[in-house]
Amino acid sequence: MSYTKKLPQALLVLVAIFSFVLNVEAQQKDVDSSVYDRLTELEKQVAQHKPGEEHFLIVGLLTTGFVSNKTTTTSGGTSSSAKTNSFPDVDHFEFSPMFLWRHGQKFLLEFEPSFDGSSLGVNWADVSWFAAPGLIIRGGYLVLPFGTYSKRLAAGWIDKLPTDPAGVADIPGADFGVEIEGGLPLGNMKWNYDVSLTNGMQLLPDGELQNVGSIDNNRNKTLTGRIGFLPFSNSSLEIGLSGLYGTAGDDNTSFKTAKTTMYAVDVNYVQLFNPIAVNFKGQFDDVHVNEQTYVDTANNSYTFNNNSTTYFAQLSLRPSGIANAFKNVELAFRVGNYTTPNGSLWGNKSDYVEGCLSYWLSWRTVFKCGVQSNTTTSTAPVDKGTKTKSNSLFLQFSIQL
């Protein structure tokens, strides 16, 4: 067979192959184009949802409930009783959304407004700079580093009982200023520090203290600090020592030399002794104002040793190591005392015991049923010796949002 005869056939085959390749390429182009369009669309969608360096989050808490109370007052040999009940438990109702803004990994803004049933306040509003390992610098309206209850344990879904320990949660509270803090390793142990410099407190005409707010009442600042020590490698035990020192008197008044000194010791122990989780917490506070002369409502001068003390100790037990519904039950007890200055207009000695049975609906949702017995004896000049005995039943629900 000659090559001239085969040439047309060969050309025909080549044209057929070329046409086939062109057809396949055209189809491929159509497919590529459709995938490309789809990818472009997905990229647009992803670009709208990319996390970026900033992040905003709302958490917070709600605590509400019911309280039934019977109070008996005995004075001069005569007694009187009063019964009340209320929805919600007005002393412990709280709706506090917490706003958290994170800028990268170095800055965090925290703002927690709080509605207590009658007024809207602010628990804290501050900015933290995570400057270096073990060094956080904060400024704004911040919770003072005095003890641990106010800063770590006061939230209703964290507190093992329906009430706050008397006197512990109120003073010194929150204040305007700056703070440095951090947690650091120490071999098998750990330690932490927390120091703040703030406007401080103001001494009132009756000798009580209150936070001064955003405009200082004198030119001195108040130094508050706490050192915590965790001696065990599993962090089960923490012991803390706190102190506060500052001028409390208004400038250019008879209280200008008034200075306040406070100390606190706190203990926290949490350990699982399978199947029972044991949780012990306690705090002791001592508040002192140096000697001042006060004026009563009849314009008479008087003085007293302006020293208050308060403590609480609480133990809770939860069978969290068992595998049925009882693992969600927790039993808690608290005892405490709050003693305000003898001879002041607000002098009292108050002892209380409290018990609570809780059921955890989730790790951050709890229903509590608690009872509290409180005996208060007045040490104020006007009603010295008056005894008030109060028994209360609390039903409380608290959730972290």
Place this chain on the structure above:
Amino acid sequence: MRIISIRNIAALMVVTFGIATLFSVFGCKASQKVSGKTGVQLWAENCRRCHNTPSPNTFSHEQWETIGLHMQSRALLTDDERDKIVAFLKQ
């Protein structure tokens, strides 16, 4: 005056001496036993100091990063503890 009493000065000296002794004996770094701990161990040990241990499903990855910073400032966790706990919760 009570503010600068002998008792206060003595207490301050005891605390300062105690801290100085601890630093000199143990140094300011974690032991091998502590630095070898996993995120799940640290999550179990540290969260329960104040509240129940949180479920990892509660928040998204980005939310855990934010919560991690907030909790570090509350519980005064070390940076290593925070990083490992957040990494565990993001799984």
